[in-house]
Amino acid sequence: MERAGVAQTLLFLLVSLALCGMAIEAYFIYRLYNPEPADSASSAKILSDKCALPAPTRRPNLILPSKPVAHLTGGHGVHHGPEIMSWSTDTDPLLFEMEYKQGKIVIQKEGYYYVYSKVFFVEGSAFSHSMRLETPRDVWGDIPLLQSRKYSRKPGKEAHSNSYLGGVFHLHKNDSIFVRVRNTSQIVRVQAYENFFGAYMI
Secondary structure, three states: OHHHHHHHHHHHHHHHHHHHHHHHHHHHHHHHHOOOHHHHHHHHHHHHHHHOOOOOOOOOOOOOOOOOEEEEEOOOOOOOOOOEOOOOOOOOOEEEOEEEEOOEEEEOOOEEEEEEEEEEEEOOOEEEEEEEEEOOOOOOOOEEEEEEEEEOOOOOOOOEEEEEEEEEEEEOOOOEEEEEEOOHHHEOOOOHHHOEEEEEEO
């Protein structure tokens, strides 16, 4: 009989605890769906604070390179010559202690430079991609620095390809480097970053 009394008491306590929990839960559900006006105002304020745009911050000062550097990309508004490629000055060009004139990067400080170029093109019967040097020390014309050639194995079928050139050269002040291709009409202009050209002192 004592066991039955203890069991009944324990059962009574558990049922009372469950009923208290349900009452508390019902109270919180009621407050959730029927907030008081003061709480509503404070909640709206909290929500507006969370959704508010952050205050404009000053753009941190850019760290200038320690040596001359240039990086140029292509763009839809760029007008190439028949063979010499031009580059965009609207798509965040990087030019530090270098100049850009008529498709050419003009060296301002003598030294060794890594020069590079990448082009995205439609294959034809043939395609060539070269980086060339124009210097006041040579009056006979431009000098090829790097060159690649590609010949299509399946004429009549349009295919796309890439060509990348890069190398180290000693350049003098007022030397100009530029990119020449066999036919600029073969250059594909999908994204500005798919055609690029640059140099940096090492």
